[in-house]
Amino acid sequence: MKVSNLKKYYTVRDCFFAKRKILTAVDNVSLAVGRRETLGIVGESGCGKSTLARCLVSLEKTTSGQIQFDGVELTTAGREELRQLRRNLQIVFQDPYAALNPLRTVGESIIEPLLNYHPGDSRELEEKAEQLLTVVGLKPEYKNRYPHQFSGGQLQRVNIARALALKPALVVCDEAVSNLDSIVKTQIVDLLLRLQDEFNMSYIFITHDLHVVRRIADRVAVMLGGKIVEVLPAGELAAAIHPYTRYLLSATLSGDPCKRRQRQKGTQPAGPAGRYGTAMSGCALQHRCPELCEQCRVEEPLLKTIGSIHQVACHLNG
Template identity: 50%
Template sequence: MSLLDVQGLIKYHRLSSGVFSARSEKIHAVDGVSLIVEKGETLGLVGESGCGKSTLARLILRLENHDGGRIIFDGQDITGLAGKRLRCIRRRMQMIFQDTYASLNPRMTVGAIVGEPLANYRVGTRREQKEKVRQLLQTVGLSHEHAARYPHEFSGGQRQRIGIARALALQPDLVVCDEPVSNLDVSVRAQIVNLLMQLKKQLGLAYLFISHDLTIVSYISDRVAIMYLGKIVEMLPGGDLAVKARHPYTRALLAAVPVHHPRLRGDKELLVEGEPPDPVSPPAGCRFHPRCPRAQEKCRVSEPLLEPIGAGHQVACHLAGA
């Protein structure tokens, strides 16, 4: 049984046309996404800014309400849960945020921040909570002396370690990492990624790792899902990303890697120009066809389905077999 099973998830953001108008438009933020995260697995989620990655993460954690589809967590349908039942599930799903400063309360000490989930769920006595905070800080490479300090006294990498410690406080099964290293220096990114991999092995965690950095995603992920304009267009093993990617968008992302990386060369002729289409009125057929250098007539009129083309490999492209 999978830890997380997302089935046809939909989320529209509705836009009002005006104060005196009853007409409204909707942004297709997440449009029929299905994915699975196994226990102890890291699923990387990649795509351009605005493709729906963070919205999908918030839907999975039930921080936003969906407009369709189902979320199955450890065999239980949590799509319609509320109150105490949702609270019980939420302690098993935690999040590591992108902004290492805004996600930490500047008025609270590090000890209070890391211990807040324990206090909210009344886990142990105050003495036990204090000891747990000490252990958590040690686990992420910080000292127990840091518990008395405030977030502004730390570097970005140290603040992210604090965020990781807070996410681990309730011993979750799934951790959603929403671009957790994008605001960090390159050397610090490597430290945080290696810490996450170590914690995954040590604690048996499953990650949904969201990023736009293909180098990091291919390194940390067991499988990778590529998202474009609210839809998953390709899914394949992380180790196959550089050599077996078939969707033109995935290969364009590989080609756009800004540094020379022998495993992530991509196809330079597939470099994509321009911005994604308006999500309020996505194009008919394949949503990528207005930017795809290989688009054909059938790409403009018929939407491709996400179908298997090999072991653990799915792609939504009419030209995948070409």
């Protein structure tokens, strides 16, 4: 997948009689994902991660920009062409309960995409559902249970099984482990890593947990105010140079009390995560950056390449 200058704006107003404003959810985002690669996208709540995910799988219509998937432009694809492309492009949502129909058994939910593209013998479809449940670590007989009979971690395994039903080339995981406890979270991440090898898939893994993204991703893109402000290898997160990325790293919980005290003493940004209302000139971090300069107020920093694959958008560190 290759994304170029993607934008998504919403028109909002505080009340019925209020003047309409533009909410910038995704602003001029460009990124690429190769085969069998995992791109992690991190950022705080409200930075545009989930909106970007929905745009990438065409659940949201983009304002402008291009999204190419296997050489096909998704933003201009017709209804039937997009339907066929979705066999190779799937998404796993954050809330495993809301993603499933409570009136259907999990077996019926897994079979549904197969019926949509490959209608066939009912017994063969049931066997396929049983195989997929086994692949994600659940018992085949669970196919006859309803969503309320599962835990959150089990339901997320069901959602992963449904996403794998058509053997996609790319799966977008939108905060897929955020609602899970730490032990189950680790189990799901290990499952995703194993399935990537078995099914030769690529992932776009969206999260706010830097510990998780270090484990699963090859590269990490950091979002702020709807923009990508830094891209670097996941193994080199400690070498991040953008002030916002360094703040995200400092905000992660640590078992070292010295590090906790150091974080409490350090300067922490405070303010909104995105750009709301009228357009704002300059850097999106200008109201809460400890390294602010005059150029940051008037000129928006562009993403520049440092070294081989490290990119950063910062006037002071670019």
